[in-house]
Amino acid sequence: MKRLGARRGCGRTVLGAVSVVVAVTVPALAGCASEVSGTAAAAEVDVRQLPIGNYPTDPLDVRMTYRHSSGEGYAMAIARLADNMVIGADVDPSFSHNLLSKSLASASSTYAMLADPVRTVLEASDMVYGYSTASSTKPLDKSSGFSLSGNFQPFGGVDVDPTASSFNLTVIQFPDQQSAQTAGRDMEAADFNVASDQNVHVTLTGNPAAVAHWRPGVPSLAAVLTDGPYVVDLFVQQPTADLDGLRGLADKILAAQLPMLDRAPALSAKKIYRLDYDPDDMLRRTLHPSSLINPNPDTEITHTARGYLHYVDDQTTWKPLLDNNGVDRVSEADEGSILFRARDPKSAAALWTAITALTPTPAEAPAKVPDVACADNHDAAANDSNKDYNAWNAADKYICTVRYDRYVARVASNQLIDAQQKAAAQYALLANSQYL
Incomplete structure (x- = not known):
């Protein structure tokens, strides 16, 4: 999806800042003539150029209309x-x-x-x-x-x-x-x-x-x-x-x-029918290959951090990661990704660093995608702390972890190029979700 930047002054288009900031002192235009010294940030990555394969990069609610059942x-x-x-x-x-x-x-x-x-x-x-x-x-x-x-x-x-x-x-x-x-x-x-x-x-x-x-x-x-x-x-x-x-x-x-x-009063049939399928707009930001959503409490849903931890084998590893970085929501999409929402961008960076350390054997990351790390997970049986049996299979051979703003996502596949494309698409989706 094409995203237009804000037009300033002499026809220059300025795109939003990304999470990776390059600090350099450069002349800046004031009007069309005078120079004003300042610190410029790197431009937002043009997500249209990322190697996403056939994966979608528009938020889920743009691609579908959800109807309760x-x-x-x-x-x-x-x-x-x-x-x-x-x-x-x-x-x-x-x-x-x-x-x-x-x-x-x-x-x-x-x-x-x-x-x-x-x-x-x-x-x-x-x-x-x-x-x-x-x-x-x-x-x-x-x-x-x-x-x-x-x-x-x-x-x-x-x-x-x-x-x-x-x-x-x-x-x-x-x-x-x-x-x-x-x-x-x-x-x-x-x-x-x-x-x-x-x-x-x-x-x-x-x-x-x-x-x-x-x-x-x-x-x-x-x-x-x-x-x-x-x-x-x-x-x-x-x-x-x-x-x-x-x-x-x-x-x-x-x-x-x-x-x-x-804190969770029992629900009547009417209240059950009216529950929000995407609280806090998490699923719309989660890589979801299908254009149809099928809410499922185990595989396609948004949980609190505690709800997510029910599905993690080694809680000693994961609970401190979520607690220390203020993770309050975790969403999962079948065959898509797991998305964590941290307290703020700084906390997301710390969470991303800690999660990537869980699979220490690096694999090639997708080109042009910032803040992504991929890992070779061939010895999946030894990586018990990565176990999650829902949206993606942690026994897959490759895992990629992506960060954008206050969000951290994980994708996995048995083929490296597929994991790379999922990671690129998830990054693009997170970027697009900020504007739509």
Whole structure:
């Protein structure tokens, strides 16, 4: 898209300044004759000349008209809930590894996570939507087996390290408080009755309204708490069968979670339908190869920093990067890019430097594109801190990171030239988005 600069004086066209500024003292025109000394900035890169391939460089809302549907509204509602769910670091810094992030659009979504009898309760209830997340003090064992039994599987059917402390937190919205209370009571009863001859009811010290149980000698505890129209289902486990320790951990998690739900009041069907698909104009700035948008809480959406961290394996690496640089929004587009919005351009520069250091093997960057670094990611399995299983695959062989103003974006591909074209297109899109 052609962008016109501001016309000044004797027919000279001045383009906006870029993030890379070259400071030199040059004569400047005042009128058409007199010289005035000053410091000039480099001209904006002409993004029409960048090697973008066939990728679009116009903002998404220029290329399409978004029309709500009920299904897309629910996708945005689930993303909103994820933004208000605890990550491990909200409980304790030692919970540094994300084990599970799962959007729950229906009762069937809880397969390989909740026990079959609990899922049966949800199928008979008026469940609206939900979200489940799990964290641990240690990463998953990559050789761990996967179970397909119908038993309670709080970590998606994968066995966690028995020497770790881990938890799963699932929040489900129901139409009203009464239906939530009924569902919560029935969910706990169904889970308890899976081994009613061995389970024992317990009370949480900090949350006596919760219904909870454990099996003596087994180092885990399950609890259900109703909070208005929400049901909070919690599972915690520790290395030893210490009931007081398990109850203390459960109370600590709930103490972090419940205030977040207070900041995210339950949504009626009308409010779900009217949710904004692109809050803070993030998706319009995100490289999106398709001209059609399909909101999805996991792959094509805008999250807060906390919501995004649910999808990152190594939160010890990523959370400080986002916190220190004031990242408040992260958007992702399927097969496109991940876009971070930092506090200001200075913070974006620091974020860009830190992110590029995560993949230290350099690859050729696209020509003429400022503030971009590409990396060879052939040893993707060793780069756990780069894992994000959504908009782009961090197992791709090449990753490019782009910076413009207060934004930092990442793109990836199995071919270097494709990654370079994506990076160039993302830079051009960010530039164009400032003016349109």
